[in-house]
Each structure stands twice: as structure tokens, then as C-alpha cells.
Amino acid sequence: MPRKANLLEQIIVNWALPLDLPYHVLKSRLLHDEYADQTFSERAKAIWNGKVEKYEKLLRIKEKHRGTIPAKIIDVCVKSPCGYTRLILTELARNDAYYSSRE
Numbered sequence: 001m002p003r004k005a006n007l008l009e010q011i012i013v014n015w016a017l018p019l020d021l022p023y024h025v026l027k028s029r030l031l032h033d034e035y036a037d038q039t040f041s042e043r044a045k046a047i048w049n050g051k052v053e054k055y056e057k058l059l060r061i062k063e064k065h066r067g068t069i070p071a072k073i074i075d076v077c078v079k080s081p082c083g084y085t086r087l088i089l090t091e092l093a094r095n096d097a098y099y100s101s102r103e
Contacts, residue, residue, distance in 0.1 A: 003056075003059050003060075003063060004056060005052050005055055005056050005059065009055065009089075009093065010048075010052050010055075012089060013051050013052060013055045013086065013089060014048055014051055014052070016085050016089060017051060017081075017082050017085055017086075020047050020051065020082065021043070021044055021047050024043065024047060025040065025043055028043070051082075051086075054086055055086050055089065055090065058073070058077075058086055058087065058090040059090060059093060061073055062090055062093070069087070069090065069091070074087060
């Protein structure tokens with residue numbers, strides 16, 4: 001079963017990327033996109049969940065590839081500050097499935 005991010009990891013992922021929320025709220029309001037009508041709390045929750053889901057996706061990829069992340073995925077991640085930060089956090093995360101199979 002794929003590993004989910006625990007609460008501490010969720011806090012770290014969201015703390016490490018603090019400018020996402022103000023950036024996306026401002027962008028939505030200025031451009032009047034489909035999310036412009038969301039309240040601040042709805043937007044904050046959506047951004048929190050999105051960051052965690054992207055981090056968990058990287059964890060699953062790392063687990064699938066026995067503790068490593070393929071170069072193709074790394075190339076995509078390093079194209080943005082957010083992706084690069086998630087990549088670093090994923091690299092630091094212990095892959096329990098990988099380590100338990102080696103013991």
C-alpha cells in the first residue's frame with residue numbers, strides 16, 4: 001500500500017513552500033479565473049491538499065523505483081522552485097517499504 005505523508009511531513013511540505021497561497025490567491029483575483037470566487041479558507045485548504053498530493057505522488061514513485069527517483073521525474077521537478085523543494089523533501093524521506101525489504 002502506498003505510503004501517505006504523515007502530519008509532520010504535511011506541515012514541512014506546506015511550510016517549505018509558503019508563497020504558494022498568497023501567489024495563487026492574488027493571481028486568481030487579478031485574472032478572475034475559475035477559482036476567484038473561493039474563500040480564503042477554501043483556497044488555503046485546496047493548496048494544502050494539492051501540495052501534499054504532489055509530495056505523496058513523488059513518494060510513490062520513489063517507492064516504486066526502490067528508493068530512487070528516475071532522472072525523467074527529476075528533470076520535471078527541477079523546472080520550478082516548488083517542484084525542486086518537493087524533490088528535496090522526497091529525497092530526504094525514508095522509504096519504509098524499501099528499507100523493510102532489505103532487512
